[in-house]
Amino acid sequence: MNFLSRCILGCLGTFCILTTSFAQQNTGRKRESFNDDWKFQLGNAADVTKDANYGLAVIFSKSGKAENTAIATKFNDSAWRNVQLPHDWAVELPFVNKDNENLKDHGYRPVGGLFPQNSIGWYRKKFTVAAADSGKRFSITFDGIFRDAKVWVNGFYLGGNESGYVGFTRDITDYVSFKTPNVIVVRADATQAEGWFYEGAGIYRNVWLSTYDNLSIADDVFVHAVVTGSTANITVEATVQSQGLKPTTCSFYAEVTNSNGKFVGKTHPQQFTIAQSGSQFMKQQLTLSNVDLWSIEQPYLYHIKPIVTVEGKQVDSRDIRFGVRTVEIKADGVFLNGKFIKIKGTNNHQDHAGLGSALPDYLQYYRISLLKQMGSNAYRTSHHAPTPELLDACDSLGMLVLDEQRLLNSSPEYLDQFERLLKRDRNHPSVFLWSIGNEEGYAQTNSFGKRIAQTLLAKQVQLDPTRTSTYAADLANVYTGVNEVIPVRGFNYRQFAVAGYHKDHPTQPIIGTEMGSTLTTRGIYVKDTVTGYLPDEDITAPWWASKAEEWWPLAAKNNYWLGGFVWTGFDYRGEPTPFKWPNINSHFGLMDVCGFPKNLYYYYESWWKDEDVLHVSPHWNWKGKEGQKVNVWVNSNADDVELFLNGKSLGKKAMARNSHLEWDVTYQPGTLKAVATRNGKKISSQVKTTGEPYKIKLSPSKNVLLADGRDAVVVNVSVLDKNGLEVPDAANLIEFSCEGASIIGVGNGDPSSHEADKMDGNWKRNLFSGYCQVIIRAGNTPQKVIIKAASKNLLGAELRY
Known part of the structure; x- marks a missing residue:
């Protein structure tokens, strides 16, 4: 199954769970x-x-x-x-x-x-x-x-x-x-x-x-749990506030329902009188038996409904999704529900091809699905508060989150921002750790940084005593300033200093807050300093960072590494390292800005998933290079791999853990095939020389589009030859039209493309290394939706909803 097909299946499986944290009620709110x-x-x-x-x-x-x-x-x-x-x-x-x-x-x-x-x-x-x-x-x-x-x-x-x-x-x-x-x-x-x-x-x-109502429940409801065996003691904290003109006698309680909406528990109603323009803090508990725990594999979610009544009539309530789970962060690992897990994370900014930072809610689920399919289990919101819908997606799909404050600053403005972040996000089971900042060179190592950190940490413990914090430090074995007081030591790069730091501080947990940073351009295999492209393999990294195979083997084999977050899961706009213009976005991603995977994606998939992975690169369209050597990489978690060109064996090699294999192959058109053995089972993968582009292929991320004016679908675009093979180096210009819905963005992952992301009609995009993307937003009324793609000298394609 190819990547685009996997995206479709993955997103179809998750679409039905789109919800908001605070749902509309039938009770007056x-x-x-x-x-x-x-x-x-x-x-x-x-x-x-x-x-x-x-x-x-x-x-x-x-x-x-x-x-x-x-x-x-x-x-x-x-x-x-x-x-x-x-x-x-x-x-x-x-x-x-x-x-x-x-x-x-x-x-x-x-x-x-x-x-x-x-x-x-x-x-x-x-x-x-x-x-x-x-x-x-x-x-x-x-x-x-x-x-x-x-x-x-x-x-x-x-x-x-x-x-x-x-x-x-x-x-x-x-x-x-x-x-x-x-x-x-x-x-x-x-x-x-x-x-x-x-x-x-x-x-x-x-x-x-x-x-x-004038009598209402404030926005800062806090739900948390203590788990003992199969029993969970749930605590709900809320503030009831009155903006009425006289004292009011009311009652407060909370109901819990499971993921199917079935009632499973209720707190004891508590009656009290609230003063005119007054407020009352409430803290209640209930016990759930045979509880379903939230986990990465089974992200089970309950709903809790805090309710306030007057004379038996419900006047306000909230509907909050929450998950029951335990998280322990120790010097020898992260333990989710008592089970050891290695953090296999990615850092990400929030923009996407064609959309900038304005993403429909569905795109959050789409992007998290792509990361999950790669085997990632954690997401760092670098370097700022995420949109609430991203956390909803992580709750629903089973992705841990390192939630980060924008600045290391304890002034009233930034302390207020941090407080709003904590109160807003603390009910999300996906959030397992807070970050109080990132690489503050002016305050990282001195007494200013220490005191600011102490203030922020005190605020975090006050508002969320169920979690702890880290800080993303771009330092080696340094224990001053922020690092004197931070509970979990974060490392941005400097991976070879981690062992020494652990030796000096054996009881402090350590996590790689930023690791890797291999620079690649999808589908490109020769460095091009004019256009600003870099080879699509794990061979280039900036001086301050590392390649994948330099940091991940260290984290994988040493439990004093909690794991780490790759810089980055997706390419993003800006920071076009190491080039400037014509580059307009980064090269760091394991996927490009559209979410199309680069070859490094398959390295991490190999060692982050317990499933068969076998990927051969590059493509096998090298007209004009007949008789010349082509460097072939195989990413796999197999025990051994044998490579064949047009049926002839080029040798079998053992696969070292957390590594890859290479062959120098004399190019001939045809079929390059890898056959591997994993746990006694044969698996295979191949790339073929294709013919010329013949027709357009549209691959939608899902087959249902809700007529709510907000839903969206991602349509990935490629072209096929007459034999039905995707042409990996196609660069055709594709033109798009849509009836019954709206096109809201186009992209292709080219870091040097200056094509418009937004157009007033006449939507179009060139394929880059065989792919481009168009994003559709639904209309407000049920009607037929027809998406068409056309290109000169190619058979067109269309989708109907």
């Missing part, structure tokens, strides 16, 4: 998607006359005063563009070849201080609220805006949020109109970056409108 019907317009950071008059009008002198600006409810936004969230305006901009280090690291998109005309984004949305909801409370939740956001409702300023990654919620009750349309306005300022990688710009994550 509603949580509705607020992603549709926004208007968008670029502002200007340097010219106030082109920034919706924001810098000229006096808008803070009187409450609600917003005349003559885009903040005003009567502002005419008819000329603004219609957008659906999530939205990233940076990915829509053209590439700019400018000799600027910051621009290079952000993928040559013209956003930032040098480009004030592209660095401010204005969003407006009109919405109505039913008069029947008068007396309710209303709040808006933004899961992520990049960056430095300011928000108004009906001209009233709600406040700002500096972080580009941690979401925020604002109560809008006092500003809602029930008789006329309401207007919410957002100004996002992406002038200043937070990272040294592509970050996007705009409201690039989901937005939610919540409606609830």
Whole structure:
């Protein structure tokens, strides 16, 4: 089965579990998607006359005063563009070849201080609220805006949020109109970056409108468990808050249902009186027998429903998914439910081909599925708070998460960001470890770093005593600053220093927070410094990093390594090491920006999965190289491998653990076949010389598309010869059209492609090393969806939903 077929099966198997952490209730609380019907317009950071008059009008002198600006409810936004969230305006901009280090690291998109005309984004949305909801409370939740956001409702300023990654919620009750349309306005300022990688710009994550009672359960519910044998003692902590005008006598309890919705337990109701505008902290427990544990192999999820009632009537509740599991992190390993596991992780940024940072929820499941298929069991959110849906995907699919704070800083701003991160993510069973920061050169080794770390660690223990923390340090055997106080020592590279550090600190757990960093370009086998390509094998690494076979054998055989996280699972925009322009994205990924695997993917798959793996590279289309030597690599976890060219044996070799095999083969067209023995069983794999491209092949990631306006499908594109073989070096231009749904992005994994990711119709993309990708988003109404692909001199293809 080829990679594309495996992607289809893997994603089909996971699609049905898409949910949100806080589901809409039938009890008076509603949580509705607020992603549709926004208007968008670029502002200007340097010219106030082109920034919706924001810098000229006096808008803070009187409450609600917003005349003559885009903040005003009567502002005419008819000329603004219609957008659906999530939205990233940076990915829509053209590439700019400018000799600027910051621009290079952000993928040559013209956003930032040098480009004030592209660095401010204005969003407006009109919405109505039913008069029947008068007396309710209303709040808006933004899961992520990049960056430095300011928000108004009906001209009233709600406040700002500096972080580009941690979401925020604002109560809008006092500003809602029930008789006329309401207007919410957002100004996002992406002038200043937070990272040294592509970050996007705009409201690039989901937005939610919540409606609830004046007596309600706050957002910071905390669910955790103590497991003894097959019994789990569940603790639920919640804050009941009243924004009513008089004291209220109410009752609080929580119900638990299993994954099938069956009732399995309930806490004892507790009655109390809550003061006017007061709050009451609640902590209750219940016991579950014959509990199903959450694990990587069986990610079982329960639901807990905290409920508050008045005179027997339910007035508010939450629906929170949680998993019951134990995690112990010791000097000799990570133990999940008492079982030793080696961390086989990847680091990843959040962008994807064609989409920038604005990913539909389904893409989170798609990307995690690809990593799971490779054998990865852990994901580090480098270097920032993830979108909530990524954690939902990891909960559902069984992927551990190292959840990371953006900066090592204990100022009120960053301590608040860390607190929001902890409260938001602590109910996810996938999160097994926190990270308080990454490679802070200014504070890593001195007393500043130590004191900041102590403050952050104290906050983590206060809000989540069930887990511990690490810090990603790019140091060798150093025990100063942050490392004096961090519970789990993180190593970014410096893999050969780990043994010495362990000898000096034998009781401290050690994890490779960043390892590897082999530089490869999918399907390319010769270094090209002009175009910016590197050979697609484990042979090139930057000076500060290592190749796969230099770090993984150390981690695999030594239990004082908890394991590690490869830099990276996917290529990402920016940091085009070791080249600059024309490169616009990194080469670090085991997969490219589309999720197409490179050959290094199969090295890790060989040693991270207990399944038969046998992969031969390169492809076998080398016209003009007849009689010349071609270096052939075989990645496998077999005991031995024999290689054949057109039926003739080229020799059998034993496979060393955590390694690979090589042959220098004199090229002849035909069939290159590997036959291996693993545990007494024969397995085989081959590559063949193909004919010329003949027809297009479309491989969708799933066969069902929900008409909810949010669902998506990834369609991978290749071309076949007349014998039905995929042509691995095809470079045809493919043109796309879609009826009944929307194309939202295209890509091909070429790190030097300057083709547009977004197009106003006329969608197209060249194949790169045989593949490209088109991403489709569903419409809001059930109808036929037809996706077509065409190319000059090729038979076309289409999909129907």
